[in-house]
Every structure is written in C-alpha cells, then in structure tokens.
Amino acid sequence: MSKIKVAYQGTTGSHSTIAVQKAFPNQEYESIIFPTYEMALEAVERKECDYAVIPMENSLQGSIHSNYYLLARKFLFIVNEVYVPVRYSLIGLPDAKIDELSLIIAHPGALDVCRGYLQSLKSRPNIETVYDSAGAVEMLLNFSNPETAMIGSKSIADYHQLAILDDDIEDHKGANLTRYNVFAREPINPGPGAMTTVVFTVPHQPGALMNALRTFSDREIDMTKIESRPVADQPYQYMFYVDIDGPMSDSKVREAVEDLEFQYTQWIRVLGSYISHKD
Secondary structure, three states, X not given: OOOEXXXXXXXXXXXXXXXXXXXXXXXXXXXXXXXXXXXXXXHHHOOOOOEXXXXXXXXXXXXXXXXXXXXXXXXXXXXXXXXXXXXXXXXEOOOOOHHHOOEEEEOHHHHHHOHHHHHHOOOXXXXXEOOOHHXXXXXXXXXXXXXXXXXXXXXXXXXXXXXXXXXXXXXXXOOOEEEEEEEEOOOOOOOOOOEEEEEEEXXXXXXXXXXXXXXXXXXXXXXXXXEEEEOOOOOOOEEEEEEEEXXXXXXXXXXXXXXXXXXXXXXXXXXXXXXXXXX
C-alpha cells in the first residue's frame, strides 16, 4: 500500500493530528501542515496532497463558519468524517508553577471552553489570544518565561517536551467533541450506512426553502443538520448546507437531489457521500 499525503492546519500533537490518525488508521501516510485551512484544501486541489482533514463543527461552540464557506468555493468532496474528543491541558516550561503564572496563551476556542478554570486560578494571569495552537506553542517557546503557559492538547506537550501543569481543564469534561471532514478530489461510493452533504441556494420568495426541504421529508429521508450561511456579495441571500441520511447511490436520495436541482434550487452542489465515524 503506497503512502498518501494528508494536509491539515495546526501543529504536531494538536487535535487535528489525532483526527488524521483516526481518519487513516490502517494507511501509511505523510502529514503536511499548512498555516491555514484554505491552504490545506488548495494543496489537495493542486495535487500536492491526496487528502485534507478539516474541522467543521464543535459540540460546544457550533459550526466553524469560515470552513463552511470554503466548502462552496473549493471543488473537493467529503469522503470521510471522524469525531475527536477535545481535552485541554495547561502547558508550561519545565520549571513553571501554576501559582506563579502571569500570562496564558490560547486560541479563542480553547479559551471559551476553559473560561471557568482560568477564572479559578489564584495568580489571575493575563490572557493572550492567538490564531491556533501552533501560534501558542511558538510564543511560549520564544518567550521562554516560566510565568507564561498555554492551553493545548497533552500530545503537544509531549512532542515539544513541555510540562503539563494541569490536565483536563475544560469546563464541561467529556462533552467536547470536534467533527472533522476528510476531503479528496474525487467523490466515493461508500455504500449503505453513509450520509450525504449538499449545499444549495433557493429563490428569495415565500416557501422556497420549505418546498426544497420537502423533497427529503416526502421521501422519509432524515435531515440530520441544516446550516445557513450568507452568500458573498449578495446581501440577505443564503446558502443552505444540509446533511441527509443516505448515500447518493440510494435511489431515494438521488431522486430527492435531482428534484432539488431541477425544481427548487437556483444552484446546488453535492459535497459528497461518506461514512460518519462517531466512535
């Protein structure tokens, strides 16, 4: 089995690293890190990588809206979906002490789910936000100050030989999951048990969305998620992303999508059929 190249955004040891491992458990791969999610997807478009693994939704914070915009703009397909439990640690230099911390670095998502813990710290440290965990690690190592710490995954601390000052510091332990999609240049036929994601626009008129969604309910197809996002450069116009239960190879799903395309939508794209691995 040949080695594949997998693109992702972040740093070695981050939760995205774990997502890549879960997505390709029996495949030899080379992971390639990019500064942004868009650059990771573009690497697949340019055939520099075979897949990209991108976070789409967090169970506590909701959808990552910027990445939904990318779905409509990139000509790639969802071929897999994995869920990663998110567990955060307070990480510092080897000689750091919790009670002496004056600064904590983290990306906004980590801060949101660890806010109660941070407020409980006796030292009342200042908070510095960064784009991602990669930026937090870089700042922590560059500052080289034992009074500075960061929030990140335990594996980040292990990889960079940093100290774990406290573990599982999120406010809602066990409830924090991130859903990752795996993208490729070509769609797949995953067979029974799969789901399909479509994105479409409808005319700006009464009942348009209801009529479009009825194509699924009339065929007893379960819609597991619907997400609306504004259309760029078209004020008060929206794209609708819908996850439905069933693959495009299922005749009911295929008929519903064809009905959408020819009767109810102005524009539609099938983003892929895939198995969702929630374990």
